[in-house]
Each structure stands twice: as structure tokens, then as C-alpha cells.
Amino acid sequence: MITDDFSALPQSRLLTTAIPGPRSQALHTERMQHVTSGFGTTLPVFIQRAEGGILLDVDGNRIIDFASGIAVTSVGASNPHVRARVAAQLENFTHTCFMVTEYESFTAVCKWLNENTPGDFDKRTALFSTGAEAVENAIKVARSATGRSKILVFDDAYHGRSLLTMAMTAKENPYKLGFGPFPAEVVKAPMAAPLRWPSGAANATAEALAGVEAVLAEHGAETFAAMVIEPIQGEGGFVVPAAGFLSGLRALATKHGIVFVLDEIQAGMGRTGTLFASEHEGVVGDLIITAKALAGGLPLSAVTGRTELMNSVHAGGLGGTYAGNPLACAAALGVFEAFADGSMLAGARRIEASAREVLEPLLTETSCVAEVRGRGAMLAIEFADAGTLAPRADLAKAVAVACHAQGLLVLICGTFSNVIRLLPPLVITPELLEDGLTVLKAAVLDVAATLAAPALV
Numbered sequence: 108m109i110t111d112d113f114s115a116l117p118q119s120r121l122l123t124t125a126i127p128g129p130r131s132q133a134l135h136t137e138r139m140q141h142v143t144s145g146f147g148t149t150l151p152v153f154i155q156r157a158e159g160g161i162l163l164d165v166d167g168n169r170i171i172d173f174a175s176g177i178a179v180t181s182v183g184a185s186n187p188h189v190r191a192r193v194a195a196q197l198e199n200f201t202h203t204c205f206m207v208t209e210y211e212s213f214t215a216v217c218k219w220l221n222e223n224t225p226g227d228f229d230k231r232t233a234l235f236s237t238g239a240e241a242v243e244n245a246i247k248v249a250r251s252a253t254g255r256s257k258i259l260v261f262d263d264a265y266h267g268r269s270l271l272t273m274a275m276t277a278k279e280n281p282y283k284l285g286f287g288p289f290p291a292e293v294v295k296a297p298m299a300a301p302l303r304w305p306s307g308a309a310n311a312t313a314e315a316l317a318g319v320e321a322v323l324a325e326h327g328a329e330t331f332a333a334m335v336i337e338p339i340q341g342e343g344g345f346v347v348p349a350a351g352f353l354s355g356l357r358a359l360a361t362k363h364g365i366v367f368v369l370d371e372i373q374a375g376m377g378r379t380g381t382l383f384a385s386e387h388e389g390v391v392g393d394l395i396i397t398a399k400a401l402a403g404g405l406p407l408s409a410v411t412g413r414t415e416l417m418n419s420v421h422a423g424g425l426g427g428t429y430a431g432n433p434l435a436c437a438a439a440l441g442v443f444e445a446f447a448d449g450s451m452l453a454g455a456r457r458i459e460a461s462a463r464e465v466l467e468p469l470l471t472e473t474s475c476v477a478e479v480r481g482r483g484a485m486l487a488i489e490f491a492d493a494g495t496l497a498p499r500a501d502l503a504k505a506v507a508v509a510c511h512a513q514g515l516l517v518l519i520c521g522t523f524s525n526v527i528r529l530l531p532p533l534v535i536t537p538e539l540l541e542d543g544l545t546v547l548k549a550a551v552l553d554v555a556a557t558l559a560a561p562a563l564v
């Protein structure tokens with residue numbers, strides 16, 4: 108039900124109890140009696156409403172949302188376009204299964220993606236439910252089209268939690284630990300990560316590309332179906348590849364007849380200030396994968412790409428019971444509406460400008476902030492010892508804990524868990540953003556003053 112009360116959720120931070128409050132604590136205790144402990148929780152707070160940049164918890168605390176449910180609710184957790192479209196669809200039907208009978212919204216979502224993803228060529232799209240499912244299906248398409256089997260992935264990559272996508276993901280704990288053996292034919296190559304490149308950031312692109320060529324030569328370039336890369340790494344630490352790396356990979360893929368797949372699941376759909384993060388480098392994928400922010404929180408993912416690839420699969424070879432569910436397609440059409448006036452992309456750029464202004468001085472004001480990086484509303488602070496760059500997960504953790512206590516939700520990422528990442532909704536108000544950044548900066552300065560002496564190992 109759309110009520111005035113709902114849309115009037117005040118866009119300001121408010122602490123009524125400690126975080127988590129007593130009601131959240133009681134609900135968390137109950138949860139632990141019924142829900143698998145295999146799910147981790149960043150902040151054990153139960154949410155009753157969310158709107159714009161605010162999460163309202165069951166104790167009445169208003170928490171600033173710098174997470175967007177991991178880059179999902181970019182247009183806000185209760186965007187009016189999304190709510191109206193989903194509510195209308197709900198009155199008609201919830202499901203038919205697109206493989207059984209058809210509905211127009213599925214086609215409309217595919218058409219929008221074909222028209223708005225980079226690449227001036229004829230495209231087709233397939234819809235699924237989760238990001239991992241879309242990655243798996245991009246591999247199915249690439250293998251079917253090329254008749255080859257191997258998959259090239261990159262250091263610190265994250266592509267999901269299903270069996271194949273775990274194999275494509277770099278970090279063992281928590282994603283892969285104890286879950287093997289994994290599918291074969293997944294090969295890892297160097298990623299041009301500027302901060303820690305051994306011979307310096309200026310050499311990262313050339314040396315990483317040479318490394319990729321060596322890996323391809325060793326494993327036989329002609330045996331690779333696909334090369335899959337995130338244009339900005341998500342879970343791996345919000346690493347922006349050194350300039351020229353993505354276009355270098357694009358050229359290598361073309362040279363060897365390898366399908367070039369961009370995993371834009373986290374960085375895409377406006378997050379970085381352009382509709383797709385690969386646009387910053389002018390790089391075009393043969394296939395591009397979207398999910399997360401695509402449908403504003405309803406489960407929807409997509410593989411979009413060259414018609415000759417997407418149509419190379421035999422009829423019936425792709426699908427899924429819930430693939431492109433009508434409620435999720437309606438939500439995506441609401442998201443597209445929200446993007447139509449340009450305010451979302453402008454929001455991402457505004458967030459970057461404000462955040463850099465507040466956070467970049469930390470590079471000189473402290474000795475433990477190694478880098479402030481990212482694009483648009485996908486920004487990160489990496490904590491490491493000066494000089495040695497020894498990762499400081501303890502500092503990232505301490506900053507996150509301090510922010511959470513103050514009613515600001517931030518997430519940690521990175522192979523070494525030493526990166527605080529910022530993913531605010533693109534609709535966050537300037538005042539709320541400023542408040543959140545002030546809390547974050549104070550937490551970093553506080554932690555730097557008390558804990559930042561080099562870690563004793």
C-alpha cells in the first residue's frame with residue numbers, strides 16, 4: 108500500500124537506541140534459532156522501512172544507507188516508479204513462466220538493454236534471476252558459440268557463489284572455503300591493479316597485458332571461449348583497472364576469437380555516473396551482464412550481446428522457471444523510467460564530487476589511508492601501512508564498527524578485507540550524504556589516531 112506516511116520517511120539520521128537496539132537484538136536471537144548460520148550479517152539490525160538514503164529499523168533508528176543492499180537499490184529502496192509498476196503488475200498476474208507463455212514486459216526489458224548497452228551492433232538479451240545465473244549463462248552462450256571450453260578470469264575477481272562462478276571468483280574465504288572441487292577450465296590471469304603493482308602503477312597496464320598474453324599462450328589461446336572481467340572490481344576491492352587495460356584485453360579477445368564478457372553486475376546501471384562502467388574506457392563487450400540495480404531490488408539479471416552469439420544456442424537451451432519474472436520485469440521498467448531524466452547519473456557524479464572533497468584529504472591527514480578510489484557512487488577507502496602497504500583489515504573493521512554505532516551503514520570489501528566501500532543510493536539527499544561523510548571521516552580520523560601504528564605481525 109502506498110501511503111503518505113511511507114513516502115514521508117524523514118531523510119535524516121536519528122539514534123533512538125544503541126545500534127542494534129533491543130528489538131533488533133531479540134529478533135536476531137530468534138533468527139539464530141531458525142536460520143542457517145551460513146549467512147553472515149554486516150549489521151544485525153532489522154529494517155521495517157527504507158526510502159531514499161534512510162533505513163528505518165524496528166527500534167525507530169534512522170540509519171544512513173551507504174550500502175544500497177550491495178549496489179541494488181540505486182534508485183532508492185521504494186522508488187515511486189518501481190512501486191507503481193510492480194503494484195500494477197501484481198494486480199494482473201505474478202508468473203506464467205516465459206518459457207510457457209509470453210508477456211510484453213520481458214520483451215520491453217530486453218529491448219531497453221539492447222538499445223542502451225554499449226556497442227553499435229545488433230543485439231539480443233536473455234533474462235534470468237540472479238547475477239551468478241547470468242554469468243553462468245554468458246559462459247553457456249560463449250561455449251556454444253565458439254565450441255571452446257576455457258574461461259579466462261582475473262586476480263581478485265568476484266563473479267558469484269554458484270559452483271561455476273565460485274570457480275571464477277578469486278577469494279577463498281568466505282566464498283569458496285570447503286565448497287570444492289570446482290569446475291575445471293577456469294584460468295586466472297593478472298589484473299592491472301594500480302596501487303599494488305610491483306613495479307609501480309605506471310607499468311601496470313603493459314605488464315599485466317603481457318602477463319595475460321603469457322597465460323593465453325601457455326593454456327592455448329584457441330581453447331578459450333570467454334574472457335570475463337568486471338570493469339571495476341566489486342568484492343575484490345573496488346579496484347579500477349589501470350587505464351588502457353580493458354581496451355588491451357578487448358584487443359586480445361578479438362585477436363584470439365575469444366568472447367569478451369563484461370560483468371557489470373555491480374558497477375553497471377548508473378552506479379559510476381555513466382549507465383555502464385565500461386563507458387568510462389570506451390570499451391565494448393561482446394556480452395554484457397547486468398543484475399543488482401537492474402530491477403531496484405527484485406531479482407532480475409540479464410545477458411545482452413551480439414545477436415550471432417546470443418542466437419547460437421539451440422532453442423530451449425536457455426531458460427529458467429523464474430527467469431525474467433513479470434514482477435521483476437515491471438520493476439526494471441520502473442528503474443528505466445527513473446533513469447530517463449538523467450537525474451540518477453547526475454546523482455552518482457554529485458556523490459563522487461562530495462565524497463572526494465571530504466575523503467581525499469585523509470590521504471595526507473592520516474598515514475593509514477593508502478587510496479581513495481572509484482568512480483561515481485562506487486567509491487572506496489583502502490587502509491594500509493604507509494610505505495609497506497601492508498593491508499590493515501583491523502582499521503577497516505574499526506571504522507565500520509564506529510560508523511555502525513553512529514547510524515551509518517558501510518560495507519567492507521577487498522581480498523584483504525581492508526577496504527571500506529561506499530554505495531549510497533543515487534537518490535540520497537545532499538544533506539544526508541554530507542552527514543554520512545562527516546561521520547565516516549570522523550571515524551577514520553579517530554581510528555587513525557588510536558590504532559594506526561603499523562600492525563605487529
Ligand SMILES: *Cc1c(COP(=O)(O)O)cnc(C)c1O
Binds near residue numbers: 240342370372
Ligand atoms: C553480486 C555480483 C555477482 C553475483 O550476483 P548474485 O545476484 O549475487 O548472484 C556477480 N558479479 C559481480 C561483479 C557481482 O558484484
